[in-house]
Amino acid sequence: MATNASEAQRSKEAAVESPAEGRLSSVTAAVRVLKAFSEEEPEIGISTLAKRLKLAKSTAHRLATTLLAEGLLEQNLENGRYRLGIELFALGALVRRRLTVSTQALPFLHELREKTDETVHLAILDGTSIIYLFNLESNQAIRVRSYIGVRKPAFCTSEGLVLLAHSAPDVVGRVIKEGLVARTLNTNTSSAALLKVLEQIRVEGFSMDDEESEAGMRGIAAPVRDLSGQVVAAISVGGPTQRLTKKALRGFTPLLINAAEGISTRLGYRRP
Known part of the structure; x- marks a missing residue:
């Protein structure tokens, strides 16, 4: 029995480190380790990591140790769990620096935050989610809090709705x-209703999130276009419902759209 168990473990590790494709497989496994972390689960132990990635525990530990040595992972010495390392932030900063839309948007986002005194975001679509590339938080005590690199479902966020409204049908289909899984009591989980909302956004030129993503928070977003006219990003303004009524939020629409159009112009877009 012990021999069989030992052979099974060696076989499992061979799938990751076979001579023929060991290096490539090891890289793939390391990338999968990094992708296992999320906002909801920023720290993961070796046993959980091995089970989730279907790796031998020794293999998961070896991968984590290598990533730790390179600064791509850090270890919480109090509980032994791992988390993403600071080196990833440095690499991400290089990527972010070359994102033209992010660079060109900065002055407009600062001006928008100053004029509204609410949190502003810049987001892009990645698959069926949005990723925040940039954020400027409101100066007020009660405000939307967010972090660069955070993912959220596209179908229930103001930024995501704008991006989906201008995406190909197959993207919306995915x-x-x-599945439109509810995040709050206000989340729209009807595909038919979603399609109607997207059509309305294309007509009006902006979208609104009325506590659909987070309870107690509202947001409004507008599209950013590139030289070809393609929508490549969305900018938004958001805040707490006790301060931002729907009427107050809609009052920000001209400022928001002007900012979005300003960024689009900097990217080379010209209105037909």
């Missing part, structure tokens, strides 16, 4: 196929 979102619907994945």
